[in-house]
Amino acid sequence: MKSLILDENVQYLKGVGPTRVKHFEKLGIRTVYDLLTYFPREYEDRNNIKKIQDFMADENVVFVGKICTRPQIRRKGRGFSLTYFYVTDTTARVQVTIFNQSYLNEKLEVDKEFAFYGKVEDNKGHFEIVNPVMVEVEKIDKIKGYYPIYPLTAGLKNGHIAKIISELLDKKYALPEVLSNSIRQKYALCEINYALEQIHRPNSIESIGEARKRLIFEELFMLQLALLTMRNQNFATKKGIKFKDTNYDEFTKLLPFELTGAQIRVIDEIMTDMSSDKSMNRLVQGDVGSGKTIVAAIAMYVAVKNGYQASLMAPTTILAAQHYEELKKYFSKLNITVELLTGSTTKKNKDIILEKLKNGEIDILIGTNALVSDNVEFKNAGLIITDEQHRFGVKQRMKLNAKGENTDVLVMTATPIPRTLALMVYSDLDMSIIDELPKGRIPIKTYVVNEKLEERVDNFIKKEIDKGRQAYIVCPLIEENEELDLTAATNIYEKYKNEIFPEYEVGFLHGKMKKKEKEQVMQSFKDGKVQIIVSTTVIEVGVNVPNATLMIIEDADRFGLATLHQLRGRVGRSTFESFCVLKTKNMSQKCRERLGIMVKSNNGFEIAEKDLELRGPGDFFGIRQHGLPEFKLANLLTDVKLLKLSNDAAKEIIMKDPEFKLPENKVLKQELFGRYNEQLLNIGT
Ligand code: ADP
Numbered sequence: 157m158k159s160l161i162l163d164e165n166v167q168y169l170k171g172v173g174p175t176r177v178k179h180f181e182k183l184g185i186r187t188v189y190d191l192l193t194y195f196p197r198e199y200e201d202r203n204n205i206k207k208i209q210d211f212m213a214d215e216n217v218v219f220v221g222k223i224c225t226r227p228q229i230r231r232k233g234r235g236f237s238l239t240y241f242y243v244t245d246t247t248a249r250v251q252v253t254i255f256n257q258s259y260l261n262e263k264l265e266v267d268k269e270f271a272f273y274g275k276v277e278d279n280k281g282h283f284e285i286v287n288p289v290m291v292e293v294e295k296i297d298k299i300k301g302y303y304p305i306y307p308l309t310a311g312l313k314n315g316h317i318a319k320i321i322s323e324l325l326d327k328k329y330a331l332p333e334v335l336s337n338s339i340r341q342k343y344a345l346c347e348i349n350y351a352l353e354q355i356h357r358p359n360s361i362e363s364i365g366e367a368r369k370r371l372i373f374e375e376l377f378m379l380q381l382a383l384l385t386m387r388n389q390n391f392a393t394k395k396g397i398k399f400k401d402t403n404y405d406e407f408t409k410l411l412p413f414e415l416t417g418a419q420i421r422v423i424d425e426i427m428t429d430m431s432s433d434k435s436m437n438r439l440v441q442g443d444v445g446s447g448k449t450i451v452a453a454i455a456m457y458v459a460v461k462n463g464y465q466a467s468l469m470a471p472t473t474i475l476a477a478q479h480y481e482e483l484k485k486y487f488s489k490l491n492i493t494v495e496l497l498t499g500s501t502t503k504k505n506k507d508i509i510l511e512k513l514k515n516g517e518i519d520i521l522i523g524t525n526a527l528v529s530d531n532v533e534f535k536n537a538g539l540i541i542t543d544e545q546h547r548f549g550v551k552q553r554m555k556l557n558a559k560g561e562n563t564d565v566l567v568m569t570a571t572p573i574p575r576t577l578a579l580m581v582y583s584d585l586d587m588s589i590i591d592e593l594p595k596g597r598i599p600i601k602t603y604v605v606n607e608k609l610e611e612r613v614d615n616f617i618k619k620e621i622d623k624g625r626q627a628y629i630v631c632p633l634i635e636e637n638e639e640l641d642l643t644a645a646t647n648i649y650e651k652y653k654n655e656i657f658p659e660y661e662v663g664f665l666h667g668k669m670k671k672k673e674k675e676q677v678m679q680s681f682k683d684g685k686v687q688i689i690v691s692t693t694v695i696e697v698g699v700n701v702p703n704a705t706l707m708i709i710e711d712a713d714r715f716g717l718a719t720l721h722q723l724r725g726r727v728g729r730s731t732f733e734s735f736c737v738l739k740t741k742n743m744s745q746k747c748r749e750r751l752g753i754m755v756k757s758n759n760g761f762e763i764a765e766k767d768l769e770l771r772g773p774g775d776f777f778g779i780r781q782h783g784l785p786e787f788k789l790a791n792l793l794t795d796v797k798l799l800k801l802s803n804d805a806a807k808e809i810i811m812k813d814p815e816f817k818l819p820e821n822k823v824l825k826q827e828l829f830g831r832y833n834e835q836l837l838n839i840g841t
């Protein structure tokens with residue numbers, strides 16, 4: 157048992173030098189614990205021995221064969237050697253080539269039998285295996301089995317990470333068991349260290365399944381325990397502000413439109429919370445374009461009217477500035493002072509703003525997460541709102557929650573998730589849903605097209621722009637092969653800029669740009685100086701450029717439906733008709749069906765449900781789901797059953813032992829507070 161060393165930095169491990177430390181850091185791996193809980197994304201099945209005559213180019217194969225030609229050895233200069241020979245299994249023969257492993261040479265005798273694993277490469281018409289994994293045939297079990305494939309980052313090889321983790325497991329680092337015997341029995345879950353071994357070095361498909369079940373359960377269970385604990389804290393200790401005057405007619409009179417029924421209902425729910433003496437902890441879910449900003453504005457108006465300050469926090473500078481511009485229009489007419497504080501605010505201005513905030517000269521502060529930093533002091537904050545809360549993640553939400561002593565908290569999100577899920581993922585919050593779009597919105601027309609229609613799409617873009625409209629073109633960027641995707645996106649940008657639309661201004665936005673540069677591009681787009689913006693998904697959730705009516709998405713099949721829906725929500729924000737074109741090279745039935753959902757529905761909740769249905773719980777390996785808390789293994793869309801079970805288990809514990817005083821919950825408490833320590837500080841120690 158070496159559990160104390162779990163905190164040790166990976167830099168002290170054998171075979172981990174400074175470069176690899178950097179790679180690991182990129183993957184969020186800092187400690188031995190992080191490494192042990194860095195789980196494979198999938199497994200390669202290396203169980204079936206393939207006949208050489210059945211080889212196909214580019215496939216990975218396990219095979220057994222005898223060396224049938226005398227190995228030829230070439231040395232070229234220092235440290236470079238090349239050995240090649242043929243291997244036969246009686247069905248056919250194949251060439252094996254080995255670079256720079258001359259120590260192998262003495263083992264290579266004609267007629268000796270080996271087991272190999274490697275990739276079949278087509279070398280000018282004949283097959284060749286280069287640098288295979290190779291063992292004497294008696295040791296074939298070293299090759300066979302399910303081989304873990306880890307999510308990687310540029311420069312890091314799968315073999316390296318597999319080896320380092322495997323060595324750790326050999327050393328028998330033990331993770332603490334947080335699930336009591338009774339929970340493990342009740343939900344048929346295996347022991348943690350067995351799970352750890354099996355997830356990295358599985359014996360069978362079944363044991364992978366068992367290990368995953370256990371680890372996913374634990375992840376979900378711990379999160380829910382933390383959320384429920386927080387909710388308990390709020391109920392038990394937090395007395396809220398009682399806002400007496402909740403009439404907001406004066407504000408609505410200024411609006412150029414009528415509030416929708418759903419907006420009014422949600423505002424009512426908020427007012428009920430605000431006027432009670434319990435503190436508010438409410439989530440407003442509303443589809444893109446459903447008008448959440450105004451709901452937030454009205455809540456802030458009421459807070460100010462009752463003599464308190466309010467703040468609105470957005471995930472990016474662009475969004476914060478956008479809210480500021482829009483809301484200032486109303487608040488200035490009501491004699492309410494609003495200020496904007498972001499990373500771009502100059503030091504001098506920042507100091508002035510902070511001073512005024514402390515004196516109570518500012519009523520409403522809008523900004524980025526700079527707002528939760530320690531030196532921001534309100535005179536008397538009554539309400540804190542977070543917009544696009546999913547971008548901040550569960551932990552930040554907890555932090556914010558711990559900060560506001562008895563202030564009311566409202567969080568808003570445009571990521572619709574099915575209600576059953578929401579109840580668990582947001583179990584610390586009450587929920588309101590804006591399920592209606594403002595009147596008069598023309599539904600966005602959505603099309604799925606393949607490459608053949610590319611020219612027609614380009615002509616269509618041209619027509620819209622000549623009418624004075626603007627377009628977004630979004631390219632996928634998946635972190636795993638970031639470099640490659642960025643190159644692809646750059647090519648697409650250059651193609652549009654130089655070949656297809658040389659007569660227009662085309663801008664480019666991607667995550668590697670400096671914040672300032674991004675803002676500049678976005679601003680020129682807002683000002684209409686740039687007509688087309690090519691971007692990776694960094695175009696922000698919530699960006700509002702009503703004149704943009706075209707959303708073109710390249711390789712749309714690579715995005716989740718929730719993300720597609722979010723992206724589409726960037727258009728259709730005015731009385732002009734808007735369009736979304738989903739381009740794809742994948743015309744499989746499954747893909748067409750999935751993208752077809754986007755064509756049929758404009759409703760985020762419906763899309764989320766359908767997506768869940770279509771993907772089903774059968775989907776073995778996780779996909780990163782935007783907007784939901786990030787897990788190492790769990791996938792909220794596909795692990796619904798485990799989510800439900802872990803929710804039951806967490807509730808049972810909280811009911812029986814809310815402060816984790818029972819001896820059987822001692823390890824659990826330690827781990828829970830270890831993982832969520834900042835957020836759960838106030839609970840009884
Ligand atoms: P989201 O919910 O996506 O944050 P916004 O709050 O940005 O949506 O609202 C989108 C647009 O709809 C804004 O331009 C806003 O002024 C407008 N809007 C909000 N409520 C209404 C309404 N009841 N009727 C008409 N337009 C509205």
Ligand code: MG
Nearest residue numbers: 448449543698
């Ligand atoms: Mg918004």
